[in-house]
Amino acid sequence: MEQSGGGVFRQVSIEETELVVKYSSEDGIDQINLIQPNGELFGQQDVATGTQQVSYELGASYAPGEYTIVALSDGESIGESSVSIQPNVEINEMGIGRNQPEKMWDGGENNTDRNAFFTTDEEVFVTIENHGTGPNAITKLYFIGDVPYPSDDEGTNYVESDDVSGIYDPESDSEVQQVIIAPGEQITLYSSRSPFAFVPGIGTSCSESSKTGEFDLILESKIGGGQISKTYSIHYSASQESDGCEISISED
Known part of the structure; x- marks a missing residue:
């Protein structure tokens, strides 16, 4: 993503x-700071x-804000430029595997190689x-509220755990500690802790009457240490079985 140019600099850009x-x-530039x-x-x-x-590796541990690039010749500044380096990650879409299997990493085939009890029906994108x-x-993906299997002490209870991200990586077939997103990039994350699994006595289960609630989808980010969140309404249809209802979600 191009940021600026001019003066002694032809172009300044962020690439990945x-x-x-x-x-x-x-x-006559001999050093750039x-x-x-x-x-x-x-x-x-x-x-x-x-x-x-020349290039500088920012990685995922830099301080966001206004940076200054200084060109030097024989120790003297001959020009400089400023560049704003600030991420702004937003949630575009969230869906449940059981409702949109074609958008899951396995295309809805419910591959059970990772775990005998694992199904993408219970996961989200x-x-x-x-x-x-x-x-x-992005270092953590979790759900708080009226989902079947929330991520706090009402369910999987990993919100405060530094060792659990809740993010599944199909390429490594494992839970990963973080996922990098470059400026201008759109990516899809997948859950790894089955937030839409019905577990007896935990979270929200189906009942004989339909019911509604709401939940927060929360992402934790490394740069700036902030949270990215979105609130959704959730509706459970009536069912005679504790795990037999249909679930629909919508943005609040």
């Missing part, structure tokens, strides 16, 4: 998790003769998009 600075090899929003040095790159680009100018890392 890197800040890329392009310049002219004719300007990247200064953090707090004024401290983030990194410096020596410029080899004839080169036209969450589509998120980064509208900001910097990468972010």
Whole structure:
């Protein structure tokens, strides 16, 4: 995602998790420094003769804010540019595997290789998009409220656990600690802790009368330490079985 240019810099852009600075090899630049929003040095790159680009790995542990790029020649500043590096991740869509199997990682085939009791019917997909100018890392996915199997002490109870993310990665066939989302990118996350499994005596079960409630879908992000959340209404149809009702959700 291009941020700025001008002066001695031809282009400054964020590519995946890197800040890329392009310049002219004719300007006599021999070093480029990247200064953090707090004024401290983030990194410096020596410029080899004839080169036209340097990059800085931001990763998922940088401080968001306004960065300054300084071009040096023989120790003297010959130009600088500023760039805002700030993620802005939003939840676009959330759905239950039982209702939208085609959007699950297995296409709704309910692959049980991972766990004998696992089914994508009980999992969810969450589509998120980064509208900001910097990468972010999503470190936790959980549900609080009137879902069948919530993530707090009413259910799986992993909200306070640093070792459980609740995020399933189909490629590694495992729960992962974080998922990186680059600026301008849209990705789909999958739950790993069966928030829509009916468990006797836990969470919300079906009943002879239909009922409604609401729940919060919450993502924790590493950059800025914030939470991204969205509230949904949930409706359970009437059923004679504790796990036999239909579930529908809608945004509040």
